[in-house]
Amino acid sequence: MIVKEIGLSENQAMLHQILEQHQIERTGHKSEKSDMVSFCLTINHEYAGGVVAKKTGNRLHISLLGVSPQHRHKGYGETLIKRMEQEARNNNCRHVTVNTQDFQGLSFYQKLGFHIFGEIKDCPYEGTTKYYLLKELTEEKS
Template sequence: MEFKPLDKEKNETNLITLLSENQEEEKKIPAEENIPFSLALYDNDLYIGGITANKWMNATHISLLAVNKNDRGKGYGSQLLKRAEEFAIETDSALITINTQDYQAKSFYEKLGYQVFGKLEDTPFIGTTKYYLVKQL
């Protein structure tokens, strides 16, 4: 046996295969293919922000959401989030999740119907808290 570096994408593909086989064996539920979602917002050719997510089985997880500092407060983040929620509904997700830091957008997500279901203090660095939020669709 030996440990070898492997391209992240290739390694994740292999890991998903192993986990899917285990799910089918243990739960008798065939795994679904992961469906990616990515949307960018531009003002002419200037990148303003964007959102990425992944739908797997009955859940969609928002990986990243950001809007340029100078363009915050104009509703762009809400619009991006709404598009991701529409994607989640169209792909039959029962819920959508996201995580955020205490200095980022926790109250923004809560205003839009997300609820905190967990938190980790001093993560990813000392003095900050990571919050995990969910919204039932």
């Protein structure tokens, strides 16, 4: 047995093949294509923030969300999340997930209906906690 370094692209391709075959054997389902979704917020034609997410299956995972300091606490972050939730519904997603640090947006996400389903203390730094959050989507009433 030898463990050696390999190029990232080659390793990822080989791993995807192995994992795809395993998923088919266990579930009967091939992996669905993951799609990236990106929205920005502009104020007076200037970038003020944005949100990026990845849709996989029936889940949309928010990977990046930020609003510039001068525009915070004005509801813009919530507007971006609501837009992403609508995108999730439009793509038949049942879940929106996100992870955040205790010093970032935990209360913000909880206020918007996300709940904690996991946490890791002292991660990624001693004295901090990483939280994993989920929001189950329901049909919006017209």
